Amino acid sequence: MSAERDAATPARIRVARGERIYAQGETTRVLYRADTGLIRLYQVTPRGRTVTLRHVLPGDYFGEDSLVAPGQTPLPHRYSAEALTSASLYVYDPAALSERELLDLSRSMGQQLRRAMLHEVHLQSGDLKHRVVRYLLELSDTPLGSEDADNRLYVRATHELLAEGSGSTRESVSKVVTDLRDAGLVETGYRHITLLDLSALRELAGLDLLSDTETAHPGPGPTRNLT
Incomplete structure (x- = not known):
């Protein structure tokens, strides 16, 4: 296997239940994809209230704040990521994503957007x-x-x-x-x-x-x- 291929290979890591993967306001240069388990993305409001934004299911990508143009600094994460169960994750260099992975990424973000919108509808409906x-x-x-x-x-x-x-x-x-x-x-x-x-x-x-x-x-x- 070539050195270029090795450099592009995603790492696989495990996280324990309750472990924080990254914190709101932190900057990272990697993209994640859940392989197993359940990840929660949440924000802490200025008043200290924790609000769940969306769930990351197996197959979902997250950490999209790292997706910037070459030479630009990734944006600080707008939310924290926490493992609700023990989980395994793939860790990618955003600049090394293949065409297939970019297609998977766009499809994943579309699915997550639909789920997040449905969750928001549920929050606005009923007591x-x-x-x-x-x-x-x-x-x-x-x-x-x-x-x-x-x-x-x-x-x-x-x-x-x-x-x-x-x-x-x-x-x-x-x-x-x-x-x-x-x-x-x-x-x-x-x-x-x-x-x-x-x-x-x-x-x-x-x-x-x-x-x-x-x-x-x-x-x-x-x-x-x-x-």
């Missing part, structure tokens, strides 16, 4: 209970969602995470989750919420969340030899 249920359903279709031994769908999420993704506070979200539990719609445990009645939860959400999201979301495989 807090509707927003929390929609966000739970959204998270259930990510690596945070899984099934227990009884084939019941559950989401690994804290009340704080739900608050940051539904535009509310942890205290208000805790009350909503308690109401849902008392109604027999969910079951709560340590850092996870089991969805007991999906039909009722979808009806309560008021929107068919799965109509516009990438449910399977197959990411492109590595386009270069990583060995």
Whole structure:
């Protein structure tokens, strides 16, 4: 393999759950693509409130602030990136992207924009209970969602995470989750919420969340030899 080919080969790294990949305001010169796991992009407002902007699923690129013209300095990141689960990432030199990777990048950013717009619609529609249920359903279709031994769908999420993704506070979200539990719609445990009645939860959400999201979301495989 030529030296030029070696220089262009993306590195593969692993990050632990809760690990911050980069911080809002930092400048980096690399582009990332998620291979496994779930990444959250979020901003901290001037008042100290954390707001989830979008989720990065396997196959998605992120860190797009590093995409600048040759000779220019990358822009400071407008948001932080945090691993919500353990994850593996590919790390690219933006200047060395192949034509296929550039096409994958543009397709990925378009898909993420659609998901971010749908999430914003959900934030603007209905009361807090509707927003929390929609966000739970959204998270259930990510690596945070899984099934227990009884084939019941559950989401690994804290009340704080739900608050940051539904535009509310942890205290208000805790009350909503308690109401849902008392109604027999969910079951709560340590850092996870089991969805007991999906039909009722979808009806309560008021929107068919799965109509516009990438449910399977197959990411492109590595386009270069990583060995």
